[in-house]
Amino acid sequence: MLSVRVSVSQPLSPQAQESLAQDPTVCDLTVLPGAAMEGHGDVLLFEMTRENANNIMRSLRHLGIPVEGSIVVSEPLVVVSNAADRAESLAPGHPADGVLWAQVAGKAEEDARPSVSFFVFLLLATLIAGVGRLLDQPILIIGAMVVGPEFAPIAAISYAIVRRRRGIIMPALGTLLGGFAVCAVLAWGIWAFLYSLGVITYAQATTGPATEFIVAPDAWSFVIALLAGIAGVLSLTTAKSSALVGVFISITTVPAVGTIGLTLAVGAWDEARGSGIQLLVNLAGLLIAGVVTLYVQLVAGRWQGLRAARLRKPRRQRSSTRLRMLSIEDDGRPSRPDQEKL
Numbered sequence: 001m002l003s004v005r006v007s008v009s010q011p012l013s014p015q016a017q018e019s020l021a022q023d024p025t026v027c028d029l030t031v032l033p034g035a036a037m038e039g040h041g042d043v044l045l046f047e048m049t050r051e052n053a054n055n056i057m058r059s060l061r062h063l064g065i066p067v068e069g070s071i072v073v074s075e076p077l078v079v080v081s082n083a084a085d086r087a088e089s090l091a092p093g094h095p096a097d098g099v100l101w102a103q104v105a106g107k108a109e110e111d112a113r114p115s116v117s118f119f120v121f122l123l124l125a126t127l128i129a130g131v132g133r134l135l136d137q138p139i140l141i142i143g144a145m146v147v148g149p150e151f152a153p154i155a156a157i158s159y160a161i162v163r164r165r166r167g168i169i170m171p172a173l174g175t176l177l178g179g180f181a182v183c184a185v186l187a188w189g190i191w192a193f194l195y196s197l198g199v200i201t202y203a204q205a206t207t208g209p210a211t212e213f214i215v216a217p218d219a220w221s222f223v224i225a226l227l228a229g230i231a232g233v234l235s236l237t238t239a240k241s242s243a244l245v246g247v248f249i250s251i252t253t254v255p256a257v258g259t260i261g262l263t264l265a266v267g268a269w270d271e272a273r274g275s276g277i278q279l280l281v282n283l284a285g286l287l288i289a290g291v292v293t294l295y296v297q298l299v300a301g302r303w304q305g306l307r308a309a310r311l312r313k314p315r316r317q318r319s320s321t322r323l324r325m326l327s328i329e330d331d332g333r334p335s336r337p338d339q340e341k342l
Contacts, residue, residue: 001079002053006044007036007069016044019059025052025091027083041069047084049091050098054301057102099237099297108159111152112172119179121149126183129258134200136208141255148254150176151232158290162298180257187261195265205266214252214259215274217281225251225285233293253282
């Protein structure tokens with residue numbers, strides 16, 4: 001279940017209450033008259049099922065609530081309520097499969113914009129990957145994969161393509177490719193300086209059977225990227241973040257960038273080219289998988305939404321829906337009887 005707080009202007013409040021009251025996947029609807037917009041708006045509090053959240057939020061947006069008010073959705077740790085259990089039983093699908101598209105959109109817009117923390121983590125991951133290739137230590141390569149934040153803008157690009165949000169694609173591409181370019185150049189400068197001092201050798205930078213896969217892309221690189229892209233998008237959209245670590249360990253984007261910086265510094269052009277191809281193969285696989293997965297989720301969600309729409313109560317049954325209202329007045333007196341709606 002998801003907890004929702006809606007601030008709505010008083011002219012729109014009755015329509016919002018009616019829309020929510022007739023939806024069986026909504027429960028515990030409470031109205032606080034005059035509690036928003038300096039007394040000119042109401043606050044609606046209720047719980048809704050995750051499976052039908054998109055339909056409910058769409059109906060509220062179509063009323064024009066976000067123009068003057070707001071819709072805030074949060075996820076409680078636990079909800080102990082028979083009404084909530086009934087709502088869940090009526091909602092089509094499983095809560096874990098529900099995609100809250102407004103949340104995905106907000107995350108995509110945030111991840112598309114470059115940030116200092118993104119570049120710092122990406123640079124650290126790139127340097128760790130370079131050291132892992134230099135020492136031929138797979139555990140360091142895995143560490144670099146986990147630290148790397150590059151999947152966030154990749155997921156943002158996938159979302160923007162599926163939802164046709166052109167305003168997200170270019171910033172996300174700039175964040176992703178710009179981050180790779182800056183980190184590769186910085187890594188190249190650091191490794192070139194160490195190479196000039198004799199701290200590292202050409203043989204160290206180009207020898208390592210345990211990490212040879214970074215500079216030797218093949219068909220399996222693409223297959224793994226596809227599988228990791230599917231798992232990554234599912235983990236983000238279905239709130240299964242525990243699976244995201246496994247996705248990070250499966251993709252070879254950051255290790256390729258780290259190896260590019262290292263091999264360019266020592267003049268190993270063939271290995272730098274192999275690492276570049278590995279990077280492109282992984283990016284292509286991740287983007288294709290991300291777009292296809294999100295599109296399938298979108299189509300499935302619309303089909304589920306149609307099923308959920310049939311559950312809405314007809315007009316003649318609306319009077320049977322109980323709506324609890326709490327009046328907050330300046331003098332603290334209880335609400336008048338005519339303020340309660342059944």
